[in-house]
Amino acid sequence: MRAFLPLRPPRTPIPKQAAIPTALTNHPTLVLTRAGPRPLCARRPASSSPALGTTWTQQLLPSLQVRGLASSSQLFRPPAGKPEPQPINMAPYEEILKGKYPGNLHAKRVADYIRSKLPDATTGVIYLEGGKTRMIENCDQEEHFRQRRYFYYLTGCDLPDCHYTYDIASGESTLYVPPVDADSVVWSGLPLSTSEALDQYDVHHAALTTDVNSTLAHLAKTSSKTVYAISGQVSDHITFLEFEDKNMSILKEAIEYSRVVKSDYEVALIQKASDISSAAHRAVMEKVRHAKNETELEAVLLSQFVSKGSKNQAYSTIVASGRSAATLHYVRNDQPLEGKLNLLLDAGCEINCYASDITRTFPISGRFTPESRAIYDIVLKMQLESIAMLKEGVSWDDVHANAHRIAIDGLLQLGILKGDREDIFKSKASVAFFPHGLGHYMGMDTHDTGGDPNYADTDPMFRYLRKRGTLPAGSVITVEPGIYFCKFIIDPALNDPATAKHIDAGVLERYWDVGGVRIEDNVLITKDGCENFTSVVKDAAELERIISSS
Template sequence: MNVFAERRKQLLERLQGVLVIPAAQVAIRNNDVEHEYRQDSDFYYLTGFSEPEAVLVLAPNHAEHKFVLFVRKRDPEREAYDGARAGIDGAKEDFGADAAYLVSELDDKLYEYLKGNARLYYRLGDNRAMDDRVLGGVRFTRQRGARNNHLWPTEIVDPATVLHETRIIKREDELDRMRRAAAITRDAHLGAMALARPGRYEYEIEARIREIFRRSGAERIAYEPIIGSGPNATVLHYRQNNRQMHEGELLLIDAGCEYDYYAADVTRTFPVSGTFSPAQWRLYEVVLEAQVTAIEAVKPGANLDAIHDEVVETLVRGLVREGLLEGEPEKIIEDRSYKRFYMHRTSHWLGMDVHDVGVYYQGGAPRSLEPGMVLTIEPGIYISPSDDKVPAEYRGLGIRIEDDILVTPEGYTNLTADIPKSVADVERACRG
């Protein structure tokens, strides 16, 4: 709990009012069956508390209660079905809350923490029922404040403005978890490369990946795995994972685990038969060159727009070289005709969320990279099976290569560098 206490301490020093964050809502899968519950990242980041139906209050101006939790009551009958609950005592003794109440008491108790604060940090629009409860507390505090001469919230600010700027810089304990997530993800990709063969189905590869994730201690997948063989590799968010693989095809796997609430995000593309065809090899080398060039550009002071532009230039020159695009590279980049083959951005932040929090622009300009940031580098080329303007040997090829990159004071560290991606290393891994 020391890690969470330190995070709260740092945030409390930055808050200019009271912060309220509800736990993630329970989502129904079908009838009375629930989806797997995963705590809201902001809530967990500050508390380590993984139960639903809870509310966090941070009140830097309160005389005694800086950290308050509203939680479910202990209920032996429900706990027999769903597991133990912390309750009020556990919230204080196990999670360090200065004060704890039943979540049913929120409406009555919120006034105590809102009064004296002109600013409320709360995200409107995510949970309408909670919005009503919090706004009801604001209304009550305003009514009492007008009569009792104390401040009430006249400004509601998204907590992201302070909290997400804390989360975007990873500390060593967070990086340890991300390194472990990367190591588990490495083992899963290696297992997939060794298993894939013509005649197997995409879901068999998915099963191997999920098995390795869980057997290695990852709580869950970081996102639904993409296991796209043949033409399915050209669909960016393909998730059916039910096609049979055939001789001579490529298999694109975009899969990462979540370990102790921290994500890995890795893509590898490899030949189902174990050896790249000449056309596959040439196109793969274009993507690999773009990815390596982009990774080498990561350093403090660089920005994701410039890195993306470098990727686009490398891909376009490679596509022109292979005859898939015609004309001057500069003109192709200017008119964006390359988007026929490369339609997405190169990078996103990575952390507790696979598309992690943090702004990409500051003051209207691309944000500069800083030590402690973690981002992905994931260029790709995707050629539609029906694109009759390219030679037949290229049709239906989808190739993406993605790694997780930590910005360091000296430059970068590739957290997923030991997952094979050179042609020789990939073919060797495919042979098991």
């Protein structure tokens, strides 16, 4: 998060997979071109793979194959009438990742969106720039490079100082890479050549960045009078003089819309990132009882990321012990563990610009206190029942509201809340304990695009919900309920008569040291259910066993 089964049923037949679409047909050369059609992604028939485990019932999406990892718990069943997870065999995601990132498929999606909004846009040129090489202020060292996500979505290229064009009429894409700089070669080696770029990325043509303006001028005269670009992301030396119309608004909107439903390759990247992050979380669990401070545990986590192939974190890691776990985005990660009850670990790595986002909360000593276990069980129930509700078309607002109702029921049983369940819900008293949204879209960004949040909402229960409305099949969302004991949030509720009457301050005193409990998984929405990518354990008894035996 960044803010923001019992025994398995018998195996059931798996629907036959839909035919895999082949790649776009290639077009005549512009600079360098590749002969013959090629598949967008390498695939193979589904086969069993112990590395993948089992998943929720697979639902085939148009142009997508759904993959994931399932986490299970012995504590709670899905609600009556909701199908339980089914075992399934799947092809390893590494087979998919042997292919190329499907930039041309994504470009077609974006162009289709533009045409749907602007019916006259049968022609046009999409223009994008990648991120630039930048120097640290007052220093001769470069800043850590992070590619612009809009550029990456259409190219799969994670190199600085590149450009891209896409001719909507012909469907031809061109990636422009920097030319050789003799002085730079001495220090940094040769840059990617145009032939190497064509071989590495899913584009039709490759050229040098010195050719961008001349190519744009040629396209304006022969193919289109309109160029689509993103405001604020066009360099001063790039000229659109030959274009009659310059649309600087719809391209960003089109890419953000297209990014919501993930392609097969994107799903594979997210699953791989989730696998690495799950293993890293497990490693921290095995070390927590012997560590002296939060910093040691962050080092364990980062070592796992790098050793397994991920050099980048998807966001700043949260290693919060004791009462620090009540701070949603605690990132100090430097406090001692002695005398603390629990550790909240919120961390995810990034693979080829795609994120994972996992949170686990567990006892530092290897044994939950009664108060910690009670809160943990409520949060786990909130998460499991939320996941069980997920499928195409479900209202995320409804899932979020239901999680609040489960929290209210649990806190009523503990005596922290008091009064009528519906009155408590209407008073928003539960927001003092569960102040953030249930989850957010995830993809190239941890908080991915397309969620349509409403931060001006006057209802505090929904104000920080990063996704509003229904969930489409193919979207990836986090499910991360939490209960926190933060004085800065609860004290105002205790001072407000409307909510104070529902909170027992005396019972509450026993729970401050719990800090906060959050459990977060990454889930792919399918037609009739979902796929859970997150494999790290969350069963309370199993957590205690792992930590105590380490």
